[in-house]
Amino acid sequence: MKELTCRGKWIIPGDKKEVYGTLNYTSSEKILDLIEVEGNFSNIMQPGQIIDPILIKGHTEDGKYLTVEGYPLNLKYRGLGYNTAKFNVTKVYYGKYFPNREELNFKKVMVKFYNLREWSCIVGYLEYIRAENTYGASCEVPDPLYLGTFEDFKFYIGMHFDGSFVQNCSFSIDIDFKLIIEHENGDLVNFSKYLDIIKSFEKFLSFSIGSRVYPHEIIGSIPKGEKDAHIDIYLEELHEKPPKKIINSDNMLFNNSHENMESIFTKWFEIEKRLKPIFNLYFSTKKFNMPLAYNFISLCYALESYHRQTRINERLPIDEYNTRVEEIKDVFSMKDSRYKRWLDGKLRGNEPSLADRLRELLKEYLPQWGNNTIHDFSEFVAHNRNGLSHEAALRAENHSEIYHATKKLEILLELCIMEEIGFEKEEILKIFHDKIRLEFEIGV
Structure with a gap:
């Protein structure tokens, strides 16, 4: 990141008078420090008032114009006949003054x-x-x-x-x-x-x-x-x-040399817009030093949401499900009609569980893993997702299992995204060969 430090004159919205100050936009601080502040500026510093970022016009000592966007931090009276003010700066446009955001x-x-x-x-x-x-x-x-x-x-x-x-x-x-x-x-x-x-x-x-x-x-x-x-x-x-x-190219899933890059690139923006919550969950796990339990739960929710949006969201065909519900209600009502309303509420659920959704995706992308292994893994993930959702921290004895489960969930979601943006399954499995072998065949 380029750093910027400059002194000059500044004009605050609603005040025509230029005031002196220094802008420091560095890795350690992003502050605009003004002196001799007066006039209407004090009106926007009322305690507890919520305001939008302010655009401040700047003119540096070396003749450059700039626009600073930021929030006021404080306004102090120094006892020397003038006030000072500090702004927490969020953006700087160096080279031109823009009077408002619309411009x-x-x-x-x-x-x-x-x-x-x-x-x-x-x-x-x-x-x-x-x-x-x-x-x-x-x-x-x-x-x-x-x-x-x-x-x-x-x-x-x-x-x-x-x-x-x-x-x-x-x-x-x-x-x-x-x-x-x-x-x-x-x-x-x-x-x-x-x-x-x-x-x-x-x-x-x-x-x-x-x-x-x-x-x-x-x-x-x-x-x-x-x-x-x-x-x-x-x-x-x-x-x-x-x-x-x-x-280097060996570490990448794909690079710009791919023959269908234009199509892949365009589809990414379409898919990222359509599956935005899923993408947000996935990329939140890529932040530095995120807790393992957070990554595990986030990937569970991402895959659950992805399946809900892209696959059939019913355990049974709706006609078959409704027939079963009516038959059960008829049998139950013959014994005791007092619980009929309660039973109606309990039978209103035909969505697949998390384990069901994982089983379907794993059988689709990694059938070689075997039905029994896929079943056991899906049940393990569903059970621990529910448990970790209500626990404050991950138990030490589960750390290794949850770690490898998280890596598997990450790979599964990446396989899904790769197909969404235009890769064929055969090519995807070739790209992910080493990852799949490490986590699904050798890993715990």
Whole structure:
């Protein structure tokens, strides 16, 4: 994450007077500290008042305009004839002042993600040139690679070379890979929409790589004369450091070299929108240091919800079920009619249980595991899901079993998602061969 520290003059909404202050947007703090605050600003600092984030206009000492979005933390009277105020800053748009959120519109947005280089499989070319005592370099950068279109937005992956000569005539070069998002008609689009799309792509990239991936830089583009102006966007969601885990193509579920990538990419956005609660549960388990019991229960709920939305949600065909219910009610009512109403309530349940749902999915994707093993595992998961839902912590003696059960549930959900986004079962099982062998054949 790029850090930003700047001093300048600031204008608070409802107050025309410029006040002095310093913005620190770093990994350790994200604070706008203002002095000589007066006027209408004190009216928005009433105790207990709930307010929306405020947009503050800034003009730095080096002549840059920017927009800061944040919440007021405190307003203090210093006894020297002026007040001070601090804001908790959530977003910074560096390069332009936007008077309101409705005008936070961009022509396109470029996002740099960690591990995008490894996933994209794009190659550029660098040639060294030496003519007598003159040294130089020529970079051939490929055109942005088209990924796909979703809801009128086009997606590309672009490259940028930035090189310079260092000691001993050696050449140092930085290669940036970035996701480019733009409206297919060139329309200006509000940043809130872009942010939703960025988060969806973050999940797509994380899933395909097999490890959580984060953006670390966002740049917005707005029309300005013949050339577009670039606005640096600072967000709390941006991450400071790259992941420690080394990613290569062997670790990934799939990468950009897949022959059907455009179709897979488009389907991801469609499926992620349709199955949003399921995706949210799955990705919540990928957060750092989440408790094992939480991951186990979350995956249970995710698979249960997935089955409910994509498979027949009845144990018995409805006609057969209704016939059984009526026959049971007739037999029971002959003995004692006092319990007829109670019985009506008890017989209104034809949905599959969690164990039923798991059995169906496992038999569909992993029939080689065997009916008995599938049955025992499904019952184990259902029993422990119910138990852990009411317990404060996981018992130590169950830790190993729950751990391996969680890994199996994770693989099963990933198999389901892979098929949803367009992979054939044969290809999916080939991709997951090592994972399946480790957890379903060798694992406990």
